[in-house]
Amino acid sequence: MKILLIDDVYLERLHLSIRLKKIGHEVSLLSSGIEIKEKIEYFEPDLILMDINMPDINGIDLTKWIRRKFKDWIPIIFLSSYQQPNIIEKAIIAGGDDYLIKPVNRTVLASKILAMERIAIMRTKLKNKNIQIEEMNNRLQKQANEDPLTGLFNRRFLNHKVVEFLNIHERNQLTFVLIMIDVDYFKKYNDFYGHIKGDQCLTQIANELNLLFSRKDDIVARFGGEEFIILLGNTNLEQGINQCQRIKEHFRKLNISHEKSFLDKRLTLSQGLICVDPNIIIDSNIIYNLVDIKLYEAKKNGRNTYAY
Template sequence: MKILLVDDVKLDRMQLAIRLKQLGHSVQSVPSGRDALASYELFEPELIILDVMMPEMSGYEVSTFLRAKYKDWVPIIFLSSHDEPEMIAQAINSGGDDYLIKPVEKLVLMSKLLAMQRIADMRRELKTTTAKLEQLNQLLQRQVHEDGLTQVHNRRYMDEKLHEMVSVHGRHHLPLTVILFDVDLFKLFNDNYGHTEGDQCLCTIAQTVNKLFPRAGEYVGRYGGEEFVVFLGHCDQKQAERAANRIQVAIQAINYRHEYSSVEDHITVSQGIVTFFPTGKETLNRVYDMADDALYKSKENGRNCFSFWDGNENIRSKTHR
């Protein structure tokens, strides 16, 4: 085990440290309670052997402090030349697990250490199991929130996030932008290149756009099929237009071939944008409908462009070819 030994009497400390090392343990010995607290996090002991009576800070105070600050329960054996029941009770009440009387008998010491070794072994197993469970939990969270194909956020997560963002932006009167974009003439792509190539195309587009918006308050998700959605928090219309241009340019740069498209000889996307100051009462369907109306206008205007829903039931388009 890794043992932190705390004793202000130098000779006692040295003798006990030698014994512990002879028994195969790794020992860090310190002369005071304050030194023990300073060493604790760096050394990460699996057992603390702690003298009761020390100047400045008693063993009771050290134990009480450790138990209050750290959730991880490291066993503490108190060490004292006193065997009064009141002192033993105080040691246990302050967070101790056992009590050794000085001078420490070799057989007693070995027996106590054997018991503590069992606890240390169980703690190691528990830590390993906990770490594995945490990894599995993180994986599960990703699977719950992630689209299985494109590995961006899925519709369920985006719906939850939009509901949250509408509420927050409404409370603080901040602009919120939703961009709904669609891969132009994707059915023709699938029909001619096959669904495997179609899936790869969607993955490439999703990851390309996802990299454009890595900051807090920016979310990219799959809306369904070949449609994707982007949420941009605290984003006004000018910023939304720049974001739409970035998407357009990034997709253009991919140069993903689509010889069967009537728009270009490569993949293009059409975008519908709604930028608004939420009241906090908007439904998800209403927000999506506004973006979808703008997206439909982009398709009417020849695709490979973006259109804004301006909040007055009117839609204006900008074409960037």
């Protein structure tokens, strides 16, 4: 067990540390309360043994500071020659877990340390269990927000972000852009290459979109089937149009084969774009309907293009 021992009397500090080390504990020694403020964060003790009467800060005030500063509960045992009941009461109320009167009997000290060692083991197990639970919750949250095929955000998460974007951009009087993307003649791609190849194609498109839109606040989501949505914060119409052109040019250079496309022998995308002013549009369903209309216009205009 890692024990932090704070006592301003050198000989008492030394003798006690020797006794603790003999029974197998790692001991770090401090001569004043001020030193603990630097030591405790990187030593991470399982137990603190602390004198009450110290020159710079008394043990009771130091314990109050520890309890305010650190969320994780570190057991504290006071070591003091004071025997007055009111001092013992103050020490425990301040956050102490036990109080031993100097000179401390060896057997009593060893018994108290043994009890605290059991508590330290339980704390470690509990901490590890909490870490496991947190990791599990994070995995579940990720699964709840992630499209299982592409690894992109899913529609559930997208719906939440659109509402969030509306609120944030209205508050800051900004516009944002939403781009809906559809893979041209994807059914024919699936029919010709097979569904496994079709899934690989969708995953490749997702990866490329993630590379194109990697800013912290950019959202790339799979809307469903072969449709994707890009959500770009603090973006105006002109900037949005530039991004559509950027997407088109990027996939032209990729030159992904699509033998059954009526446009070309490579994969192409149709895009619908809207620039959202939250002072005018306040409903996410309206946003989806409007961008879907723009996507339909792009398809009507021959595909492999964008409409806004």
